[in-house]
Amino acid sequence: MPSVTLKGNPIHVVGEEVQVGQDAPGFTVQGNDMSDVTLDSFAGKTLIISAVPSLDTPVCDTETRRFNEEAAKHDGVAVLTVSMDLPFAQKRWCGAAGVENVTTASDHRDASFARAYGVLIEGGPLDRCHARAVFVVGPDKKVKHVEYVPEIAQEPDYDSVLAAAKG
Numbered sequence: 808m809p810s811v812t813l814k815g816n817p818i819h820v821v822g823e824e825v826q827v828g829q830d831a832p833g834f835t836v837q838g839n840d841m842s843d844v845t846l847d848s849f850a851g852k853t854l855i856i857s858a859v860p861s862l863d864t865p866v867c868d869t870e871t872r873r874f875n876e877e878a879a880k881h882d883g884v885a886v887l888t889v890s891m892d893l894p895f896a897q898k899r900w901c902g903a904a905g906v907e908n909v910t911t912a913s914d915h916r917d918a919s920f921a922r923a924y925g926v927l928i929e930g931g932p933l934d935r936c937h938a939r940a941v942f943v944v945g946p947d948k949k950v951k952h953v954e955y956v957p958e959i960a961q962e963p964d965y966d967s968v969l970a971a972a973k974g
Contacts, residue, residue: 809955811938820938822925831944832923836912839898844912849885854944857888858926860936862900878908884972943971
């Protein structure tokens with residue numbers, strides 16, 4: 808697994824590390840309308856998947872707002888932000904933030920996304936939250952880009968993510 812820290816302190820992350828070129832792992836998470844959201848929910852689109860610890864933190868807030876702006880600019884590209892936040896909290900946050908171009912979904916039921924994508928934090932202050940990571944999945948369901956952000960308190964490399972989504 809990649810090395811991940813929180814303010815310089817090592818964080819233990821479990822699950823399967825995703826690699827560029829592999830088939831994107833399947834998952835079922837819960838949308839903020841309480842419906843199931845799966846990889847197939849975005850069939851035919853390039854999908855940016857943003858795994859975040861919680862929308863109610865400054866870096867996750869900034870990251871999700873940025874992807875919301877970018878999603879509006881790119882046809883054929885969808886953005887999914889996944890966290891352990893409950894669907895009710897995600898819906899409230901999206902309304903307050905004016906986020907309409909990003910689908911938010913909760914992995915609270917069984918952490919199937921976190922385990923499949925290698926972002927489940929085990930132990931410490933963020934136990935059962937997601938480590939920060941971004942994945943780009945093509946319409947063919949192949950992984951085109953992977954970024955496990957090494958420091959949870961930092962934003963991802965937006966330029967690399969967007970280049971992979973466009974290319």
